Amino acid sequence: MDVLPLDRQVCFALYTATRAVTARYRPLLDELGLTYPQYLVLLALWEQDQRTVKDLGAALRLDSSTLSPLLKRLEAAGLVARERRADDERSVTVRLTAEGSALRTRAAGIPARLVCDGGLGLGELEELRDTLVRLTAALQRQGEIDAGALHR
């Protein structure tokens, strides 16, 4: 049996679904002047403010080479402030400005405005999310094992 056709690939379904979802977010985020990854960073900060770049990277699974320029743009937009930690000068704390905190209210309506477009019920969405979380966790665990194997 042929395993290569596009429509049989989970990876391709993921790829297109992700782009379809972010495409639906785009007009709503445009109203807030945010890109999709910037929105995710703010979600993380609204949930817990005053995080280091490293901590944000762990939450979003992004490294500093992606986050640093993104945070610079959020800072230029006046939504966050960055400052070196006094106790460890290597680290930088990212903090919401008043304007950045205020945006939360406007963003709160976004999920509700999109859920109904998806054609899936709430239960299905939660199941999908949980399956994706398990998949991600397994892939990353596996990745760490492989990486470890290189150092043996």
Added chain:
Amino acid sequence: MDVLPLDRQVCFALYTATRAVTARYRPLLDELGLTYPQYLVLLALWEQDQRTVKDLGAALRLDSSTLSPLLKRLEAAGLVARERRADDERSVTVRLTAEGSALRTRAAGIPARLVCDGGLGLGELEELRDTLVRLTAALQRQGEIDAGALHR
């Protein structure tokens, strides 16, 4: 109830799962000298050769501004050839070279090498894929309706 935390967002689960999956593909595709989107284009061409840029775009849900430079790189790598159609000079036909066709054999092993890493059973993977396909379809249908509304 708070709807904004990162871990409740389907969109974030999609975002991280997609990146985790492509990260697992990367070392295997490196062996073939391909990026992930280039691999998807080849999947489409292995399934049906001699497609126009527009047709490839419909299959992959990408537009020419993404595909044109990507195809140029595949052409530079000697995997595909491009030529203007005689019957419609606006269109360009993308065709696999012998080298591009030959790569299929080496790529055929990739899905099997990855499935076991995902921590999901085959049935779960297929269910996940089908859910994602439905989600994508609904979002795109909804997007077309919205776009139509703008022209009224």
Added chain:
DNA sequence: GCAACTTAAGTCGCGCACGACTGAATCGCG
């Protein structure tokens, strides 16, 4: 006490994605 290692943030280069736009070819309607 200091040299070797590790860690945190950041820079750079490349390849997507995607919106806005261009130019050439074709279509459709009067």
Added chain:
DNA sequence: CGCGATTCAGTCGTGCGCGACTTAAGTTGC
């Protein structure tokens, strides 16, 4: 037939992601 509208591929600018690298600060071991 002719000309305005549409279609197709492509360019350009911006913002990710990520690998490879740099710099500065902290940690470890002798």
